[in-house]
Amino acid sequence: MVRKNLVALTAFISAAALALSGCGASNSGTGSAHPGGSDAPSSTVDKKWADCTPGAGAKDVTGMKKDDDRTITIAAFNGWDESFATAHMLKYALEKDGYSVSVKSFDAGPAYTGMAAGDVDLITDTWLPLTHADYIKKYGSKLESLGCWYDNARLTIAVNKDSPATSIEDLKSMGKEYDNTLYGIEAGAGETKVVKDTMIPAYGLQSTTFKVSSTPAMLAQLKKATSSGQNIAVTLWRPHWAYSAFPVRDLKDPKGAMGGAENIYTFARSGFGSDSPKAAQLARNLAFSDEDLASLENVMFSDTEYAGKDNDKAVAQWAEDHPEWIKKWEQGTLPAGKG
Template identity: 35%
Template sequence: MKLKTISKLGMALGLGFMLAACSGGDSGSSSGKTSDSKEVNLAYVEWDTEIASTNVVGQVLEDLGYDVTLTPLDNAIMWEAVSKGEADGMVAAWLPHTHASQYEKYKADLDELGENLAGAKIGLVVPSYMNVNSIEDLTNEADHTITGIEPGAGITAATEKAIEEYDNLADWNFITSSSGAMTTSLAKALKNEEEIVVTGWSPHWKFAKYDLKYLEDPKGVYGGEETINTFVRKGLKEDLPDVYSVLDNFHWTAEDLESVMLEVMDGKDPKDAAKEWVEANPDKVAEWTKDVKK
């Protein structure tokens, strides 16, 4: 079976048509799939964490004989796609703070399978050599600029709120781009020992590669510890019970996730990095697949 990744452009042009086509079959479920179907569509956001985790889960399902499609979407569209049954599931929900608004909007139309990783965090991040330790301490660092990621990301909304909540950030600029552009800017600043303030989250390979620190958040805008959670469409348990059980059992550590992210960051194809991790961790994969019918 072949694991496929759909381009963002393709998604923008034909999301509904493509997802409907992936469903196939004639069953009573909204997805059109039956327990005999071998087609699975996992939605994800193109953040380093979710690229790694979704490729690993996709590889496990592919090894079980499924034809897996990985569909990159903007954050809000990812939630909507799963809630409407246009995608089968996602392992990319950050709770209780980052994706709180999407959770409240779509939770009634989703099956929640719980956390797949604990100890996640978001906030403003700076190089450790910068002489600032709290958001409240920021004055004129980095030319009054925060370098962010995609406009639709939860951390972007939190940062916009932080600029409103912290009086010292009133005249700061917030530049949104992409996670890749943010890490490129971070790497350039670190190489030249320049000041930079970025939106950051962990687990992330940048904390393993660089000497960084979170700025304290006394107003609690970014919330406390988070978990990354798994959600699936309604009816998946009945339509594809083995897929449901793998997603339900999927759980790993920040170290697991960061090891895959580092490989991808160093230039390895995400599918190849996922395949190598799966092959190197048979015990963990066995826990995820233990309920699959033989």
């Protein structure tokens, strides 16, 4: 499993710095993602990006003429599963229509620099209004927004579905049900810092053992517990394929200690919409629910499926199993909304 960094992601409601950027994934993507961005922590909030309906600019592309310019480069962020999932989904649909599409892996900074220079056509994984706000502030005049496709990106504390806790605050009185343990991810992850510095003090969970290790170790523990019928509490985030692979659910966070939700947008280089209007419209049509995105990522990245080793084949398999979703995407009728 490829090593990654999870970025600084702090409470949205307090407008604290939030950043997200994984390290070390290959062009194929690895399933070892994320939230947070160490290469560009953002301290600015542009509220215009906070209000977005996924697929708001959607329309039917099935009758549109093919673009004259059908060579497209899409950047996917190292270590971010949803970045590779959406990039390869666009690649699948466009190549089926006769386009030549390449997905190239970057850290966030070089990706935005390349797109501003015209070397990259699309980035499908811009988190706003906080995580990537500095990039949009710096390069926005050279980019085009193609709208958001997801509106529930957040840090979470998750438990097995059949366990008793419904809120994070329940872990204080029900700690014994979970062996007084919360399984975490990397020590340098933004989420780890949020849990240590904000969530645990907010809910008085100082007596809970917070086991900081790695994302693969946390997922292995989650798999072991859910397979054996044991209760477990873990640090997780949305979007993530674990929600499809395992019987888990989020605990409510009444104090907002884990932060609020962000939107995920697609951006293009300046002029892309006029150069490739059909491809741009297909990107605008994109809208994912939690269930569909987790299902796609599960096929792409879980160790019982493709494990990040062949993203093109994984996406093709998922598309073949979900023909109605593909049809609605092309027709611009995918449902949208919170998760």
